[in-house]
Amino acid sequence: MIRRAVAVAVALLAFAAPAAWAAAGAPFDGRPLVASIDPGALCDRLAAYAPDPEATAPPVPGAYVSAPRAREACTDAATLSGASASDRRRWLFQLARAHYRLGEFDTAYALLERSAEAGSPGAWFVLGRLFQHGDGVRVDHTVALLHYLEAWRRGAPAGLVAAQAIYGDPDSPAYDPARHRDLPLRVRQQALTEW
Numbered sequence: 001m002i003r004r005a006v007a008v009a010v011a012l013l014a015f016a017a018p019a020a021w022a023a024a025g026a027p028f029d030g031r032p033l034v035a036s037i038d039p040g041a042l043c044d045r046l047a048a049y050a051p052d053p054e055a056t057a058p059p060v061p062g063a064y065v066s067a068p069r070a071r072e073a074c075t076d077a078a079t080l081s082g083a084s085a086s087d088r089r090r091w092l093f094q095l096a097r098a099h100y101r102l103g104e105f106d107t108a109y110a111l112l113e114r115s116a117e118a119g120s121p122g123a124w125f126v127l128g129r130l131f132q133h134g135d136g137v138r139v140d141h142t143v144a145l146l147h148y149l150e151a152w153r154r155g156a157p158a159g160l161v162a163a164q165a166i167y168g169d170p171d172s173p174a175y176d177p178a179r180h181r182d183l184p185l186r187v188r189q190q191a192l193t194e195w
Helices: 002-023 039-047 067-078 085-101 105-117 121-133 141-153 157-167 177-182
Strands: none
Touching: 039 067, 039 085, 067 085, 085 105, 085 121, 105 121, 121 141, 121 157, 141 157, 157 177
């Protein structure tokens, strides 16, 4: 009895929803109603990164990035016509994050470079991390420092925090206690989320 009532309710909704949709003034062409998800918004929700000042959604820790879905959504978003330059570089950056989480490091690195060239502060920051830790590239603290400072110049406060850490590391070839002490640290030290 309950199953039949549920089946009847579902059938009524299936036939009544288009009429209600049309009555509300929404366009309806007779095709079944399917939720349309903006690929850019989905890309943002699946792959936003905390140190990226251009992120428009809450950050997703690295272990929780749904990389296959993010790769699909961010690929679709990055190819949208009419998207702004800032949206496009953010989606390229987040697409790089999805490829990285899938173990596709060469593709991720190439996308990070494209996004950085387009002006993404998050991409500059992550490139700095890759060089600082030798993740897929050679360890080079000087190159990492330059990337961090560029990220900071483009609006990512985390870049300044990371640059100050390199200046203050006695094991780093870029060690400079005077710069470490004098660098205008305008942000609190923060735990940076996993890329």
